[in-house]
Amino acid sequence: DDYIPIPIAQRELRSPSLAGASALATVLAEFRPDLLLVDLFWAPLRHVLPLNGCECWLLIRTCPRVWFTGPADTRFEARQFERIVAIEPFRHAALRERIDPIVVCNPDECRPRGALREHLRVPAERPVVVVAHAGISGEVWQLAPDEPEGPDEPAIFDLFAEQTLFPLAEWLPGADRIFAAAGYNSFWEAQWLGYAGRTRFTPLARQIDDQAWRIAQCSTYAMRENGADTLAGWIAGG
Numbered sequence: 001d002d003y004i005p006i007p008i009a010q011r012e013l014r015s016p017s018l019a020g021a022s023a024l025a026t027v028l029a030e031f032r033p034d035l036l037l038v039d040l041f042w043a044p045l046r047h048v049l050p051l052n053g054c055e056c057w058l059l060i061r062t063c064p065r066v067w068f069t070g071p072a073d074t075r076f077e078a079r080q081f082e083r084i085v086a087i088e089p090f091r092h093a094a095l096r097e098r099i100d101p102i103v104v105c106n107p108d109e110c111r112p113r114g115a116l117r118e119h120l121r122v123p124a125e126r127p128v129v130v131v132a133h134a135g136i137s138g139e140v141w142q143l144a145p146d147e148p149e150g151p152d153e154p155a156i157f158d159l160f161a162e163q164t165l166f167p168l169a170e171w172l173p174g175a176d177r178i179f180a181a182a183g184y185n186s187f188w189e190a191q192w193l194g195y196a197g198r199t200r201f202t203p204l205a206r207q208i209d210d211q212a213w214r215i216a217q218c219s220t221y222a223m224r225e226n227g228a229d230t231l232a233g234w235i236a237g238g
Contacts, residue, residue, distance in 0.1 A: 008044050014073050019047030028054075035235065038081070040208075043070060049080045056081050059102070059231075060095060061088040061184050063208050068094045085231075088184065088214075089221050099227040101188035104167045106226055110193060116174030119165070120155050127176035129154040132168055135181055135204060143179045143202050154179065169193060182211035192223050 004027060012022040019025060025048045028036070036056045038045060040063065049056060058081040060067075070076040078084060078094055086098035122128050131154045133140035140158045154177075157164050165171050169189040172178060175198065180186045182201040190196040196219070203211035 010044075013044045013047060014071075016047045022048070024048060037231075040067075042076065042080075043074050045080075046070070046074045046077065057083040057085060059085050059087050060092075061086075061101075062090045062210055062213060065092065067208070068092060087227055088188075089218060099230045100223045100225055101184070101192070102227040102231065103169070103189050103192045104185070104228070105170050105193070106229070107173070107193055110170045110173050113174050116171045119171070127152055128174060129177045130172065130175045130179070131156045131158075132172065132178060132180045132186060133157065134159040134168075134186065135183060139204060142204065143181060145177075145179055145200075182214045183209065184214075187211075187214050187218070188223070191218075191221070192226060 006027050007023050009022055009024075012018040013024065024044060028048065028051055033051070033054050036045075036051065036054050038056060038058045040058075040060060042058055045056075068076050076094075084094055084096045086092075086095040087100075087102050089098075116130075117124075117128050120128060129145070129152050131140060131143050131145075133143055133156075137160045140156060140160075144156075145154060157168050159166065169185075172189070173193055173195050175195065178190070178195060178199040180190070180199055180201060181204045183204070183206075187196075187201065190199045190201075201211075201215050203215055205211075
């Protein structure tokens with residue numbers, strides 16, 4: 001509900017002599033965090049870390065192996081992070097710990113089963129069909145079902161639309177059919193919240209995210225707990 005957007009100036013942050021005076025470094029120094037969670041994208045912080053009195057944890061989902069190398073002027077340095085945590089079932093020598101995937105909510109936090117039908121005003125005799133998208137603007141139509149338009153025409157939930165439900169995951173257990181990409185959030189939300197079996201996943205091309213791998217290798221993975229709760233437990237435990 002409350003956040004501060006910070007400009008990421010690549011020219012400054014890739015320079016060891018300029019990064020310390022960047023907007024990112026300045027805001028972090030003023031905020032004086034006790035803990036900094038870095039979600040995959042470590043490179044903007046390479047020449048900013050360490051922060052005085054601040055522990056840093058790096059959370060890593062599946063990514064190209066070059067991610068653990070970096071460009072010539074911004075090399076990956078594992079020693080900058082007290083914890084390097086896999087948040088998806090893949091392996092790399094740099095990963096020191098692993099937890100189950102992080103999901104925005106738990107099953108008991110979702111909307112009642114009929115809430116989505118009521119919101120969309122779908123009659124009881126028709127299925128609730130949804131296209132859910134939160135990727136690159138304009139690609140939502142790659143996810144749409146092949147069937148011709150008719151009484152079961154899907155509701156389109158696109159994060160780029162002016163009005164959309166967010167977070168959408170808490171509503172989707174009420175859908176009968178779902179069409180979505182296999183990005184990290186969409187895929188693992190469906191697994192944890194119980195609607196993966198009603199979802200057709202389409203792997204969309206990404207430079208840093210292999211969605212086809214996720215479908216092929218993770219569709220039978222059984223989450224034991226929400227990684228978000230594990231992470232929160234670590235933080236609350238000091």
